[in-house]
Amino acid sequence: MTVHGTVVAGFEGVREEFAAFLAAEEHPPGAQLAVYRGGEQVVDLWSQGVDAESLIGVFSSTKGAAYLVAALLVQDGLLDLDRNVASYWPDFAAEGKGGITLRELLAHRAGVIGLDAGFTARELADDRAIAARLAGQRPFWQPGRFFGYHALVIGALVGEVVFRATGRTLHAWYEERVRAPYGLDLWLGLPESEEPRFLSTLPMLPTPQQAAEIEAATASRYSMVGIAFNEHAPGNVELYDFPNSRAVRAGGQASAGGLGSARGLAGMYAAAAFGLGGRGPLLKPDTAAEFARIHSEGNDLVGGAPKAFGLGFQSYGSRFPALGAGAFGHSGAAGSLGFADPRQGFAYGYTRRRFAFPGGAAPENERLLSSVVRALG
Template identity: 60%
Template structure:
């Protein structure tokens, strides 16, 4: 962003270094973008910052795979309540899923991205990708791209639809409905699966990345595992950058890719789950977090090449951010968004950006999150 961009918002005493780091990050960004950072410590908001032309703390961005975090918070809650059993076969809940040799796959393995159902032959249409039911219907009959359970790979556009179909078959409710009723509305969270029509005036559309010199590499081959997972085998291939701006995606909120919200909403979501919010008890018990958060997929993701990538549904945060505890859990979003809860430090973190990152995973999150955890440790230490 340009030097004329002013950082708005506030930080609690002891988090001044976080504001400085955020100011440095946004100063390095191309003009015309925008970002937000919000942090809760032990359930209390301690960082609330934003920058960029037209950006405020209430601006809403397309946050893509941050949706997977919301979908799997619903899933974790249902497992905690005994509604879903991690070690039942997926086909126990969804009989059609057993086609093409998938009958033995357990729900636990599905959440670990081990199903081999990263896409479909010939790809999905954009209309299908916006509709979890249509994704699930096509995947039920699809032959896996590897033997289920033998490897794991990021199910980028589809994991929310797969998880969501299990949830729907068991409860009669969609993930989107349960997220709204059980989590979002009760806490008043500024984070949504889908963009409510009445909030469109707060939405700032996704902007494409500005590549750094020498960065224009070749896209993955359409028939590679990454190409299939990112629907590049479709005709035309899916444009990820523009996906969040499409009204069908905004209207239906697919549970893999269709999230919209602010950094405040993301941080509050994870605070409500793990630390408690507004004096309330966290909605996930420590034993549930211990089940879902730590690394469950040791080795290399055959789609992305990332190592030790997943817990159950969530991305294992301690791999990406070694300064976090082993039970830290959350999910990134393709624009460079990041969100997580870290039970060890008491931090719940939400970062959003409007312009796609020129580098994968929004690498500025490492700098920001490390500054946050350092400050949180000092504040806790000073408090005794």
């Protein structure tokens, strides 16, 4: 399969690894890969099925943009991690949630993973509507005691705190402080003018073995994971189809509704940690370290598997041993991944158009980022 794009001298091995992965795929996924060394782009690759300018649903990689806004506002003194969420948003205190701090919320410890009755498709595309419904929802566990992935709602919850504290939406802060100044192709709310660049997400095509694994692992739609992914709601759409809705793309749902490219994902993390285009880094080292520091580790009550979260951002030390301590980022259901590794001095972005099995950061990311670390020396 033809690989398009460029790499700088010394990163030829990354291109070779990208080509080798694609050659082994029975169903080409339509993938993009971008890497920054500090503020310099050193890898810019894409495959058949996409092009350099294609915008793809990045699913939960969107959360990285929401957490970056929260980190900036904490850094500016406009948000306090150890202040109760209800002090910003009084309605949130209902059903025993009054003592939950912003730190606990960001660390997926609040227990407000969804609604007993589920969300409609229209509500799930609108962060303010999600927040309004969740204000009166009882937690699904004792807040602060355990943690579980707030898959489709954490962006709305954090966004409501941002709005109540500053009078401006998370989306407006992201556009003003992050996306527009750096010219990033990672959008929270895709303008109509950019729609021609959007490529719809394609479903997973599992092998017979993978299909059997999926069937065996299927949980009740009323389980924790079912509620967190809104599977118990009448008419809930397949997850892969979520960004294929214009309402989701236009609204820029901050948990899973972002559209972008590998360039956009890698560029956002390069801007956050190293600076980009002559501008300094968005985050001070202490801020980046605090948001990357593990706050929740162990068995995730929603997914049922071991996980580790910083303040929102995922911690990848156990999943990707090639990464340095303090790397921070987020993956997305179709296989996308974006992060910064401040210690090793690089930022990484990967997208794919077709859903990967089993969801989250696609398996090929391990070999791709290992090739990046080797190239860095």
